[in-house]
Amino acid sequence: MDSIDTRIIQMLRRNSRESFATIGKSVDLSAPAVGKRVKQLEEKGIILGYSLKLNHGKLGVSTKAIIELRIHQSSTIRTAHNQIFNYEEVQRCDRLTGEDRLSILAYFKNNANLITFIERISQYGVPKTSIILEE
Secondary structure (H helix, E strand, C coil), X not given: CCHHHHHHHHHHHHCCCCCHHHHHHHHCCCHHHHHHHHHHHHHCCCCCCCCCCCCHHHHCCCEEEEEEEEECCHHHHHHHHHHHHCCCCEEEEEEECCCCEXXXXXXEXXXXXXXXXXXXXXXXXXXXXXXXXXX
């Protein structure tokens, strides 16, 4: 990976749908050359995929929360992670170092849905919830 690859990655991080022609103008390469480099970055496993950024407010989301869940028993952390990660509201579910715990980023239509979610995940551990005020 060289400095051109780094610049290509930076542009794709800002806008993963940026055209290869636009990227090429920025890095002084042709669109096909940029496409070839991107394909190589994908094949090497450097670029793992592309994501979609949504306006959650327009989708009815009014409450965003980070929930740290301290797991009751070490033996249940993998099960808890797998179950919680698959809930519709969950955007991220990361296992943290230290005590067995998860950090969960989740979006809800309202506070009542957040409360229901907290009650569901409490079977796995003790939740500590922070509502996101601004992103």
